[in-house]
Amino acid sequence: MSPLEELRHSAAHVLATALQRLHPETKFDIGPPTASGFYYDIDCPKRLSTEDFAAIETEMARVIAADEPFERRVVGREEARAFFAERGQTFKIGRLDDIPPDEEITFYVNGDFTDLCAGSHVPSTGKIGAFKLLGVSGSYHRGDESQPQLQRIYGTAFPTAAELEAHLAALEEAARRDHRKLGAQLKLFRLDSGIGSGLPLLLPRGATIRAQLETMLSRKLEDYGYDRLYSPHIGAIDLYKTSGHYPYYAESMYQPIRIEEREFLLKPMNCPMHIQAYTAEPRSYRDLPQRYAEYGTVYRMEQSGELSGLVRVRGFTQDDGHVFCTPEQLKDEFKSCLRLVQEVMALFDLRTRCRVSLRDPDNLDKYVGDDSLWTPAEACIRAVVDELGLEHSVGLGEAAFYGPKLDFMALDALGRSWQLGTIQVDFSLPERFALEFTGSDNAKHRPVMIHRAVFGSVERFLGLLIEHYAGDFPLWLAPEQVRIVPITDAQLPAAEALLARCKGLRLRAAIDDSSDKMGAKIRKAELEKIPLTAILGKREVESGSVALRSRAKGDEGALATEKFLERLKSEAALPS
RNA sequence: GCUCUUGUAGCUCAGGGGUAGAGCACUUCCUUGGUAAGGAAGAGGUCACGGGUUCAAAUCCCGUCAAGAGCUCCA
Incomplete structure (x- = not known):
């Protein structure tokens, strides 16, 4: 000790x-x-x-x-x-x-x-x-x-x-730094009891951040060879009986919905939907790997005492993806998923810890599939982790019900650990859904699935990002990037002109045209954590410049309007 | 779900068996100013909701709902 x-x-x-x-x-x-x-x-x-x-x-x-x-x-x-x-x-x-x-x-x-x-x-x-x-x-x-x-x-x-x-x-x-506090202060989101427990409402400012996150990730997914999907929020109960969700996780799902004699479930996971996309056509080994991605909103009946802000909710959106590949491709595909996760986390300077999540050896009845399906899955994860020397812990009993996974964990402001991204190797669901592809030998073979998410839950990730940045978002994420502050009404036309220039460059800007004094306007912008304030007085308007104030550095002095816009444009670009 | 705590205006909170308060925010008017708060007036509440005790409940009691901490759970 x-x-x-x-x-x-x-x-x-x-x-x-x-x-x-x-x-x-x-x-x-x-x-x-x-x-x-x-x-x-x-x-x-x-x-x-x-x-x-x-x-x-x-x-x-x-x-x-x-x-x-x-x-x-x-x-x-x-x-x-x-x-x-x-x-x-x-x-x-x-x-x-x-x-x-x-x-x-x-x-x-x-x-x-x-x-x-x-x-x-x-x-x-x-x-x-x-x-x-x-x-x-x-x-x-x-x-x-x-x-x-x-x-x-x-x-x-x-x-x-x-x-x-x-x-x-x-x-x-x-x-x-608590995201629940900052979320209310900065008008990012709201947990409204009128809507229901654990069902967050993203307000315009929070929605802007989420849209930026999704746009950035969508570009990466294109680079990584994913095809996009949109799947419905409910699906026939039989789909989930086949997948194993219904028997294994009935208590974590919302009650079935009865429609014209048929029962439907609010989806707790997207994978059965993506599997249906895979089965929509006969597959050849030449088609593989097939990578699907979707921002899929799922609903899970979490215990009321477990709900917490945006990090533990009942309705959330997974940046979900499924890779269908041959057993030979599995390792490379797994590595590619890992690279994607690491690349994205690096953009936020976010430190995550890896956990290899395996079955609980004392409760094997919690999982579908037998050793013949689990052993190669675990072997793949261990091989990649060893090969790359990835520092990790092992979580017994943390596996998904269909397979082992590599999880990426991060701490919140109160020191609690949350799972963000995850990469899961699954031989079980391809078996349960009898998935096939035709090999070069013209015989039928069974593909392997990788379930993966980078953010995990977009809402949870947003919550942790709010705490990570303490509400001071980098320019590309900031809901409002520039606050334009005219010193007197005489500068209002110039402010409008600057706003139009900003909008033309797709920058998020707004004018403070209140009757407050400049000092009060600056204070308001600071409290709202707006990264940049462009102040326009008589001097600036006459010389075609702005007096720039940044949250990071304070008063930065006058800057030609053209230079200001150029700088803004490059700093506000989506990272890649 | 369990134990404990909390719920008063949009926010932060005071009050507390005798009928609702402050600051900030908001609205209007005045003010047109040089890097974190100019001034005045006004509007805003079924004191979370439902019962009970009492002449009288926002206040005490019970229940429900919601939130917070932890435990349990977490595909």
């Missing part, structure tokens, strides 16, 4: 010590350090809330002031069991039983609190420094929904008060 982890783990023990004193009936589960603090899971008859924190923190401060040493004690298994049985600490007995027979069992004791704990700890409670309780929530014992729900108290601790202050300030700063 690192020194900071030791400190936080020790703080968790101090929290437990305080709770034991204030609420002696408390049953303790576990209290580990985390990436940014610590928590302790407890079962306490009193429902704790943040209002109780002051009392708990006061008691914790007492424990720290007493500078109680942490004493490590090796105990026998039966002795430990008797100790906890006597005190009704049933969770601790369960945890004791988890310890392998050949392993040493240790207690850590400080003052009147004794915990089953492998350590390690700071020498004494006085070494903890600064701490703060941050929140309380429910959590399932052993992370299992069928187990009792405990109360989890979160806190953090640092060696010094200054470090704690800095951490709390960083949390506040992160909250300022």
